[in-house]
Amino acid sequence: MDLDSMDRRILTVLQKSGRISNAELSEQVNLSPSACHRRVQRLEKEGYIRNYVAMVDPRRIGLPTMVFVEITLSGQADELLEAFEREVARVPEVLECHLMAGSADYILKVVARDTDDFARIHRQKLARLPGVQGMQSSFALRTVFKTTALPV
Structure with missing residues (x-):
């Protein structure tokens, strides 16, 4: 299925406010609540919406x-890549x-309490x-901006 402009508007709003009620969502995208609900269900069923999550503040x-x-x-053997991917996910x-x-085989984003x-x-x-043969770590000094919203 191709996304039309209404689907894109729905996705844009939901990416910023996943807990919005269907009534509020339908109002924001200018669509009837029942039609809006059907579209959201279709977007979920077809995998455009994978999940709804809470964004937890890492500092808190x-x-x-x-x-x-x-x-x-x-090395680059499939077995080694698969073993690495299976274990890093844990x-x-x-x-x-x-x-x-490029120069690295993988890049990881890691959180920690502090340098220790x-x-x-x-x-x-x-x-x-x-x-693992080598690692190079770069510490983020400050997050300038962060988003999970894709440009739909």
């Missing part, structure tokens, strides 16, 4: 340190993992992942 829960870690593996401090083209906590995560978890 004691995880203010954001680190981007470039990982280089010892590290709760890793928020994102991206297979890369990151050193622990690095030593006890990341360095022990299958096939």
Whole structure:
């Protein structure tokens, strides 16, 4: 299914306010509540809307340190990549993992309490992942902006 302009408006609003009521959503996109509800259900069923989540403030829960870690593996065999991906997904401090083209094989987005906590995560978890040959870590000094909203 192709998205029309109404679907895009619905997605734009829901990405910014996922808990909005159907009545409020229908008003914002200028559509009847029943038609709006049907469209949202279709967007969910067809996989355009994968989930609804709460965005937790990492500072409020004691995880203010954001680190981007470039990982280089010892090889590129499918078995090694699969083993690495399976195990890195089990590290709760890793928020994102991206297979890369370029100098690093993967880039991870990691949260920690502070630099000592990151050193622990690095030593006890990341360095022990299958096939890790090298790591380069970059600490975020300040988040300039952050969004999860895609430009629909």
